[in-house]
Amino acid sequence: MDVRWEEAGWERLTGRTGRRRLPGWDCTAGLVVGDASVLLVDPGSSLREGAELRAQAERLTGRGVTHIAFTHGHFDHVLGGGAFPGAEVFGPVGLELLLGSASGRGELRADAVRHGLPEPDAAESTERLAVPRHLVSGEWTLDLGGLQVLLANVGPGHTGHDLAVFVPGGREVVFCGDLVEESGEPLAGPDAMPRQWPAALDRLLSLGGEEALYVPGHGAVVDAAFVREQRATLAARFGVSP
Numbered sequence: 001m002d003v004r005w006e007e008a009g010w011e012r013l014t015g016r017t018g019r020r021r022l023p024g025w026d027c028t029a030g031l032v033v034g035d036a037s038v039l040l041v042d043p044g045s046s047l048r049e050g051a052e053l054r055a056q057a058e059r060l061t062g063r064g065v066t067h068i069a070f071t072h073g074h075f076d077h078v079l080g081g082g083a084f085p086g087a088e089v090f091g092p093v094g095l096e097l098l099l100g101s102a103s104g105r106g107e108l109r110a111d112a113v114r115h116g117l118p119e120p121d122a123a124e125s126t127e128r129l130a131v132p133r134h135l136v137s138g139e140w141t142l143d144l145g146g147l148q149v150l151l152a153n154v155g156p157g158h159t160g161h162d163l164a165v166f167v168p169g170g171r172e173v174v175f176c177g178d179l180v181e182e183s184g185e186p187l188a189g190p191d192a193m194p195r196q197w198p199a200a201l202d203r204l205l206s207l208g209g210e211e212a213l214y215v216p217g218h219g220a221v222v223d224a225a226f227v228r229e230q231r232a233t234l235a236a237r238f239g240v241s242p
Helices: 003-007 047-061 095-100 102-114 119-127 194-208 224-238
Strands: 017-021 028-033 038-041 067-069 088-092 134-136 139-143 148-153 163-167 173-181 213-218
Touching: 017 047, 028 047, 028 163, 028 213, 038 047, 047 119, 088 095, 088 163, 095 102, 102 119, 134 139, 134 148, 148 194, 163 194, 173 194, 173 224, 194 224, 213 224
Parallel strands: 038 067, 067 088, 088 134, 173 213
Antiparallel strands: 017 028, 028 038, 139 148, 148 163, 163 173
């Protein structure tokens, strides 16, 4: 146990990675620390939460967050992005159209308020929302200095645009976004592509293999067996052949 990380509310996964289960919607924020750069996976649900994550990341790593990866475009995963001016923002191709349009931002704001984010916070966070400049259509190797992280567009599934983050090491780590959920049944909202979701989990498993730690968008860290079981559940639920 890394007491310093634990005291800040973070779970240390490996020497290079950690995650925090954020209050409210139990959304995961992930931290990947290279020798030169720091990557934050999903910056929280509001500017206020993003600012808290930024300060914590600086205390834990001694450096500012230099890169952000959005796993998908739901409010609880992206609205904190405006708290990181100057950070390089990555996302699955197509997400920039959703987050960069007036209609997309309007839907994002409404969804945040509908789920309980105060209207003033939703309005400010949406107004200052960061739009990905670096778009991942297949795979993108991100050099953080002494550590090369793989960003993989593994969707569609939970949404039309789903990104996973693979971190190599003695124990590999895969940040899955909401393609995997542990604290409840996977949510298939109006933007889900359910019949393609099982194939996205196949790609996740191919990425991480049997021994990786799989970090869901919501809930506790799981293993490959859990991901396979969730894949089977989704395939049965949506009538997809094994």
